[in-house]
Amino acid sequence: NAGVTQTPKFRVLKTGQSMTLLCAQDMNHEYMYWYRQDPGMGLRLIHYSVGEGTTAKGEVPDGYNVSRLKKQNFLLGLESAAPSQTSVYFCASTRGQNYGYTFGSGTRLTVV
Amino acid sequence: KNQVEQSPQSLIILEGKNCTLQCNYTVSPFSNLRWYKQDTGRGPVSLTIMTFSENTKSNGRYTATLGADTKQSSLHITASQLSDSASYICVVSSLPGGADGLTFGKGTHLIIQP
Numbered sequence A: 001n002a003g004v005t006q007t008p009k010f011r012v013l014k015t016g017q018s019m020t021l022l023c024a025q026d027m028n029h030e031y032m033y034w035y036r037q038d039p040g041m042g043l044r045l046i047h048y049s050v051g052e053g054t055t056a057k058g059e060v061p062d063g064y065n066v067s068r069l070k071k072q073n074f075l076l077g078l079e080s081a082a083p084s085q086t087s088v089y090f091c092a093s094t095r096g097q098n099y100g101y102t103f104g105s106g107t108r109l110t111v112v
Numbered sequence B: 001k002n003q004v005e006q007s008p009q010s011l012i013i014l015e016g017k018n019c020t021l022q023c024n025y026t027v028s029p030f031s032n033l034r035w036y037k038q039d040t041g042r043g044p045v046s047l048t049i050m051t052f053s054e055n056t057k058s059n060g061r062y063t064a065t066l067g068a069d070t071k072q073s074s075l076h077i078t079a080s081q082l083s084d085s086a087s088y089i090c091v092v093s094s095l096p097g098g099a100d101g102l103t104f105g106k107g108t109h110l111i112i113q114p
Helices: none
Strands: A004-007 A010-013 A019-025 A031-037 A044-049 A064-067 A073-078 A087-094 A107-111 B003-007 B010-014 B019-026 B032-038 B045-051 B056-059 B062-067 B072-077 B086-093 B102-104 B108-113
Touching: A004 A087, A019 A031, A019 A087, A019 A107, A031 A073, A044 A064, A044 A073, A073 A087, B003 B086, B003 B102, B010 B019, B019 B032, B019 B086, B019 B108, B032 B062, B032 B072, B045 B056, B045 B062, B045 B072, B072 B086
Parallel strands: A010 A107, B010 B108
Antiparallel strands: A004 A019, A019 A073, A031 A044, A031 A087, A064 A073, A087 A107, B003 B019, B019 B072, B032 B045, B032 B086, B056 B062, B062 B072, B086 B102, B086 B108
């Protein structure tokens, strides 16, 4: 009963470095999302996908790219990391709009 | 602009006591309202989802109410336990059928003391 798995759990990057966060779900969900959570703020949507091969921008997409080549995986890329991208990143999936979202346990990213 | 306001920001109560968390929203059009529990260092976990026609829903010791006309919701926790210490997030959905459209509150940080 893995649910949503995020890797890595922690990462420290230097400004300008790139990295990819991986999200994998084993529930055959169509919809997948990437959020960031910052102190004193609600979760904010970065990018999302409504199915394999599709992606769309959310509220705060700048500096990030995503890919959904396989239904079970949703990748979030940082092309050139900036200190403003220091945050906790959560992946989520759902089978439909009126169902609850299943969240991963998060990736804590620090950019120095 | 869609907004979800939660109160209080933080709350400390003794184990065994009851408490009620509040959520006010200005989201249109309204699709459903969700409450999530987020333990420290973990992702949010769904507690309840309510649509316009539902005015109460329970999940164990958690009972959520929804006043669609007043645009308010509350989460009542009965006989609190130490494991209830967490952040509780109110989320309102404004798009039936769409992938985006969730507005998250900032959460209420609840601490249960022995």
